[in-house]
Amino acid sequence: MTIGVLVDLMLALALVGLSLRVVTGRALFRDIVLFILFGLVIALSWSRLGAPDLALAEAAIGAGLTGALMLMAYRRLVAGGAEDVAPRRRPPLLAVPVAVLTGALVALIGLAALGVERVPDAAGTIVLEELGASGLGNAVTAVLLVFRGLDTMLEMAVLLVALLGAWAVLGEVHPGRLHQVDRRTPLVGALLTTVAPVTLLIAVHLLLAGTDAPGGAFQAGAVLTGCGVLLVLTGTVRPRAAAGLATKLLVIAGLAAFVMIGASAVALGRAPMSLPGTWAVYLIETAMMLSIAVTMTLLFARARALEPERA
Amino acid sequence: MSPSASTLPGDWIGIALLLLGCAFYGAGTAGLLRFPDVYSRLHALTKADNQGLLLVCAGLAVLARSWRVAALLGVIWLLGLMAAAVSAHLIARHARHSGSRRTSSEERP
Numbered sequence: 001m002t003i004g005v006l007v008d009l010m011l012a013l014a015l016v017g018l019s020l021r022v023v024t025g026r027a028l029f030r031d032i033v034l035f036i037l038f039g040l041v042i043a044l045s046w047s048r049l050g051a052p053d054l055a056l057a058e059a060a061i062g063a064g065l066t067g068a069l070m071l072m073a074y075r076r077l078v079a080g081g082a083e084d085v086a087p088r089r090r091p092p093l094l095a096v097p098v099a100v101l102t103g104a105l106v107a108l109i110g111l112a113a114l115g116v117e118r119v120p121d122a123a124g125t126i127v128l129e130e131l132g133a134s135g136l137g138n139a140v141t142a143v144l145l146v147f148r149g150l151d152t153m154l155e156m157a158v159l160l161v162a163l164l165g166a167w168a169v170l171g172e173v174h175p176g177r178l179h180q181v182d183r184r185t186p187l188v189g190a191l192l193t194t195v196a197p198v199t200l201l202i203a204v205h206l207l208l209a210g211t212d213a214p215g216g217a218f219q220a221g222a223v224l225t226g227c228g229v230l231l232v233l234t235g236t237v238r239p240r241a242a243a244g245l246a247t248k249l250l251v252i253a254g255l256a257a258f259v260m261i262g263a264s265a266v267a268l269g270r271a272p273m274s275l276p277g278t279w280a281v282y283l284i285e286t287a288m289m290l291s292i293a294v295t296m297t298l299l300f301a302r303a304r305a306l307e308p309e310r311a
Numbered sequence: 312m313s314p315s316a317s318t319l320p321g322d323w324i325g326i327a328l329l330l331l332g333c334a335f336y337g338a339g340t341a342g343l344l345r346f347p348d349v350y351s352r353l354h355a356l357t358k359a360d361n362q363g364l365l366l367v368c369a370g371l372a373v374l375a376r377s378w379r380v381a382a383l384l385g386v387i388w389l390l391g392l393m394a395a396a397v398s399a400h401l402i403a404r405h406a407r408h409s410g411s412r413r414t415s416s417e418e419r420p
Contacts, residue, residue, distance in 0.1 A: 185404075191397045198390070 008048055014041050026086045028077070032070045039063030052214035053140040056206075060222030068229050069300055123147075135278045137212030144216065145281050149273045153258040156288060160255055163295045167304055172241075188234055199227035207289055211278070217254075217285040221292025228297030232306070239303030247294065247305040254291030257284045325373035332366030335359045349406040350413055357399045364391050 018038040025031040043059035046052075078084065127139055127147055134142040144152045203224040210216030231237045243251075261280050262273040275281060298306070342355020368388045372381035 185400075187397045187400045191393060194393065195390075 004048075011041060011045050011048060015045065026088065028074060028082075028084050028086070032067065032074055035070065036063050036067035039066065053138070053216065053219070056214055056219045057222065060219055060226070065222055065225055065229070065296055065300070072300060072302075136281065138210060138214065138216070140214075141210050141216050141281070141285075145284060146275060149258065149262065149275070152288075153255065153262065153273075156254040156258060156291060159292065159295050160252060163251060163298060166299055166302075167243075170302065170304065192230065192234055192236065195230065196227050199223055199230075203227075203289065203293075207285055208282075210285065211281060217288035218292065220285075221289040221296070224289060224293035225296040225300070228293055229300050232297065232301045235309055237301075237306040238309045239301055240305040240307050243305040247298075250290050250294040251298075252291065254284070254288035257287035321373060321376070325370045328366050328370030328373060332363045332370060335363030335366060339363060348413055349411050350403060353399045353403055357395050361392055361395055364388055 015038070018034055018041060022031050022034045022038055025034065039058060039062035042062060043055045046055035046058055127143055130147075131137075131139055131142055134146045136142040136146065203220040206215035206223060207217060207220040208215075210220070228237075261275060261284060265274045265276070266272050268276075270276075275284075298304070336359070339356050339359030342359060343352050346352045346355055365388055368384040372384045375381065375384075
């Protein structure tokens with residue numbers, strides 16, 4: 001497959017070139033756009049490496065949501081009087097040895113990785129052998145929820161801590177409009193009425209498909225966040241000063257579902273974090289999807305809670 | 312993509328559609344880089360790239376030889392069309408409100 005090698009080579013060169021431009025560029029807006037592009041090329045690379053789950057997550061979270069967050073931050077920076085183009089500064093002297101040593105380290109790891117022999121009973125092999133016992137068809141979902149559930153639970157904790165940290169530094173929220181685009185513009189109204197339900201459909205599909213095919217709570221949550229971002233930008237929802245009970249429950253749902261099912265396993269005399277069946281996988285994934293979507297939308301909106309805007 | 316034993320005549324139609332789609336994308340990108348003002352650049356992007364997306368989707372549908380995949384690609388094309396239409400509309404609106412002028416034919420180099 002020579003054309004495949006050519007595509008891989010192009011992707012690798014694009015990654016190196018884009019990352020260099022993102023790091024060395026001085027025009028803020030262009031760097032953000034290039035970073036989004038970088039995320040898309042990473043997503044393509046993951047799919048070329050045969051990891052569609054990661055490709056989906058990277059495209060939705062790495063390129064889409066992170067890009068939206070950065071553009072929002074850029075808006076605030078520029079509105080606050082920041083300059084788009086940073087002045088040229090001499091790099092510190094330490095930069096050269098750090099760059100050389102980092103490059104050497106990466107090259108060393110790469111060379112070592114080339115020489116590594118395949119371990120016969122690596123964790124991945126065991127997962128694939130035991131996949132049938134997990135009742136799931138998608139090895140990635142099986143690892144995330146069944147084999148390494150503790151890691152995923154802690155990821156939800158990290159997300160919760162991130163939101164709490166953002167809330168701590170948020171200061172006073174002025175309940176009011178946040179939107180950038182008037183939703184009464186005919187085309188924007190049409191986009192909302194079509195795309196909002198479609199994103200819901202895609203999110204639920206990704207969640208259900210995740211047990212047997214690429215997809216899962218993270219991808220579904222990211223797509224749902226896209227819907228949330230759309231609602232925030234069009235002013236369909238507006239920030240509220242304080243989080244109500246519903247918001248708090250939604251934000252901790254993912255972590256709580258994990259903890260309750262994982263701990264009840266101990267109470268019932270099974271191994272900690274072991275799941276009682278496929279229904280538990282669906283339950284945890286649904287809770288995770290909701291938590292991810294609500295947390296990310298609140299981070300994007302810079303709000304403690306959101307409520308519908310009465311037209 | 313070298314012709315192999317499994318390549319059907321229909322596959323060549325799919326490949327031709329893909330290449331034609333790429334040509335439209337190339338034209339749209341050339342327009343984005345070369346046209347003088349926001350409006351004509353948007354024109355190039357929305358017209359040529361949506362046509363390119365249609366051709367790429369059609370090519371992939373022919374290659375996939377499955378009605379289900381073809382229908383899904385059709386939905387993808389419609390969603391892409393809608394996203395392009397709305398974002399181009401918003402960019403043009405913003406450009407007009409912030410006073411970006413159309414370059415007249417005399418001013419063009």
